[in-house]
Amino acid sequence: MSKILKNQIFIPIAALLLLAVFNLIMDPSFFKITLGYNSAGDPVLSGYLMTILDYGSELAILAIGMTLVTAASGGQDISVGAAIAISGSVVLRVLCGRDHHAETMQAPIIVAFLISCVVAMIFGAFNGTLVAFFKIQPMVATLILFTAGRSIAAWINNNELPIVNEVRFSYFGGFIPGIPIPTPFFIAAACVIVIFLVLKFTNLGLYTQTVGINENASRLNGLNPEFIKFLAFVILGLCVAVAALIKVSRLSTINYSVIAKDIEMDAILAVALGGNALSGGKFNMTASILGAYVIQFLTTTLYKFNVPADALPAYKAVVVILLVVFSAPVVRDFISAQWKRLTKKGVTENA
Amino acid sequence: MKEKMKAKKSFNSNTILLLITIVLFMVLYAGGCIAYGSKGFTHFQTFLNILITNAGLICVACGMTCVMLTGGIDISVGALIAMDCMMLAVGMSKGIGAVPMVAIVLLVGVVFGFVQGFLVGYLEIQPFIVSMAGMFFCRGMTAVICTDQVSITEKINATFYKWANTKVTIPFGGYVNNKGKYMVPYVRPGVIVALIVLILIFIMLRYTKFGRSLYAVGGSAQSAAMMGLNVKRIKMGAYMLSSILCSVGGVCYCLNTMAGSVTRALGLEMDAISSAVIGGTLLTGGVGNVIGSFFGVLINGTISSIVKTNGKLASSWPNILTAALLFIFIVIQSVFGALRARKK
Numbered sequence: 001m002s003k004i005l006k007n008q009i010f011i012p013i014a015a016l017l018l019l020a021v022f023n024l025i026m027d028p029s030f031f032k033i034t035l036g037y038n039s040a041g042d043p044v045l046s047g048y049l050m051t052i053l054d055y056g057s058e059l060a061i062l063a064i065g066m067t068l069v070t071a072a073s074g075g076q077d078i079s080v081g082a083a084i085a086i087s088g089s090v091v092l093r094v095l096c097g098r099d100h101h102a103e104t105m106q107a108p109i110i111v112a113f114l115i116s117c118v119v120a121m122i123f124g125a126f127n128g129t130l131v132a133f134f135k136i137q138p139m140v141a142t143l144i145l146f147t148a149g150r151s152i153a154a155w156i157n158n159n160e161l162p163i164v165n166e167v168r169f170s171y172f173g174g175f176i177p178g179i180p181i182p183t184p185f186f187i188a189a190a191c192v193i194v195i196f197l198v199l200k201f202t203n204l205g206l207y208t209q210t211v212g213i214n215e216n217a218s219r220l221n222g223l224n225p226e227f228i229k230f231l232a233f234v235i236l237g238l239c240v241a242v243a244a245l246i247k248v249s250r251l252s253t254i255n256y257s258v259i260a261k262d263i264e265m266d267a268i269l270a271v272a273l274g275g276n277a278l279s280g281g282k283f284n285m286t287a288s289i290l291g292a293y294v295i296q297f298l299t300t301t302l303y304k305f306n307v308p309a310d311a312l313p314a315y316k317a318v319v320v321i322l323l324v325v326f327s328a329p330v331v332r333d334f335i336s337a338q339w340k341r342l343t344k345k346g347v348t349e350n351a
Numbered sequence: 352m353k354e355k356m357k358a359k360k361s362f363n364s365n366t367i368l369l370l371i372t373i374v375l376f377m378v379l380y381a382g383g384c385i386a387y388g389s390k391g392f393t394h395f396q397t398f399l400n401i402l403i404t405n406a407g408l409i410c411v412a413c414g415m416t417c418v419m420l421t422g423g424i425d426i427s428v429g430a431l432i433a434m435d436c437m438m439l440a441v442g443m444s445k446g447i448g449a450v451p452m453v454a455i456v457l458l459v460g461v462v463f464g465f466v467q468g469f470l471v472g473y474l475e476i477q478p479f480i481v482s483m484a485g486m487f488f489c490r491g492m493t494a495v496i497c498t499d500q501v502s503i504t505e506k507i508n509a510t511f512y513k514w515a516n517t518k519v520t521i522p523f524g525g526y527v528n529n530k531g532k533y534m535v536p537y538v539r540p541g542v543i544v545a546l547i548v549l550i551l552i553f554i555m556l557r558y559t560k561f562g563r564s565l566y567a568v569g570g571s572a573q574s575a576a577m578m579g580l581n582v583k584r585i586k587m588g589a590y591m592l593s594s595i596l597c598s599v600g601g602v603c604y605c606l607n608t609m610a611g612s613v614t615r616a617l618g619l620e621m622d623a624i625s626s627a628v629i630g631g632t633l634l635t636g637g638v639g640n641v642i643g644s645f646f647g648v649l650i651n652g653t654i655s656s657i658v659k660t661n662g663k664l665a666s667s668w669p670n671i672l673t674a675a676l677l678f679i680f681i682v683i684q685s686v687f688g689a690l691r692a693r694k695k
Binding site: 075076078130135136144146148150151154257265279308309311312324328329330 | 424426473475476477479480481488489491492494495498613614618620621624634665667668670671673674681682685686688
């Protein structure tokens, strides 16, 4: 029993069960999935669970990068929302060219995606340089992009709102004809498989944890902690580009101030809910990814109870604080001391 | 001789960033005067307008400086101001008087600061996580109170409206406008409040026990604890002070904008942090003062004032420029820090 409790993955699963039971009691129709047809006549599955699968996937992709950044640098990147706005803006700029309402696409989607990947990785590298080489706290360093990012995104397209008139582009955030499961899920699955292969066949995971646990010790062991931190931020940049493609594909356009708003909170929450220490060190990728879906479960549940979108962060902030408080060393020591005292008392009374 | 050198050294490390800041402000302002002199940038009132628009920010930057002196950070300030404005607007439109409403806002600031300070000081959670959660909490609570924009008009609350429209005239520096009328320069009551806060915090940091212990904790928490200071309580005090000053700033801010909405004061935490950093407060704590932060605010204000006077530049430019400025100063700080470490 205690083995199960100690496993990191227990936390997100417990939270998932808790939410599921809550929804089951309040309204069992939450779990209904219906097969319908969209306007193009293709079969699509719909229902709250499908929404979670759909929107949780982009969060899961971000959680991959955020877990690595958290583990390596002991801080979080709060600029992911702004970075999504930038790389989404780049995708549209390349696809639409100069004319913001072009009838045909000016470039293949793959080219636009690759360019946005490069741009996102450059911004990741910018954050990474500040953190790794200039030794600035990750959250202060990323605060720069957090504030300026959306303005830069608007500037890339001259404050215009380009629209892509191409059905194929909407597949990434919607449905591929004939497949009733949302595409983002497959993209996320691909990302997850890639990261697990990388973690299995390279030393990235081990090195990242080493740097996070003790930077000086890792340096003495011949690692290059600066480079590993830098790499973590670049990988996050790549994750951001993938998430941005899904985001802009959903609308075929972009809204600079709203796109991916507050997503940094969700991504950090996913990492925290996965039982990973926000101060860096050891990480569990599976738990983080599961955490992302649990967060989306929470978001969807809140939406279902008519909580306005702007008010969502308030509830999530409370969850973050509760999670962080219960994982704080000070609180843990206090609780275990109290627990010991209680059990000891029980023993003496029994005797 | 040795003592003289020592004095010179401390002068260098503590004052050079402040000097850069003051020079930068003067250069910026002079540049604005030369480029946009014909558009009225040279008038004394332009400078006063910078103060009027940034009265709230001055209060917030003072609080931010105190928190940063302890080596922490508070990114919840912008959202807290949004919540303050919304509370003021909604409370007054429900018929609560101006004075009790301001008192409620200040009380909320105290409570909010207490919770944040407790989490950071006593439970030893990273300040960034705590204040980020605080930021999202306040932004969310603003939407819980009301999701629409609520304006404060004369009909809703005459007292508050009167405060906002009071002109405190200044007896010098006026000019004759193109219609031949003599314009008397003025400031709003918010500016007076902000300047009083500035002076009080300056005195507090320099001469009181609490102020000095903020520096001690930021310099080295361990040594401070060995000296017998209650580090946990001092840290909590810093966060409480920040939130209280932020609430004062929120009232000043609301006097200026006279409306509450969910997106109010978006990115203000960035302005406050960059003001403090530009003013020479170290992110690692222990060094800095509010005069520098004041000039930091003025620099930010001048930038947005220049962009506004130009009229052709997009409104997103001040954001990008502030971020760029913060970036430059952070890198300078980091390089200075590395050089100092190497010297030792």
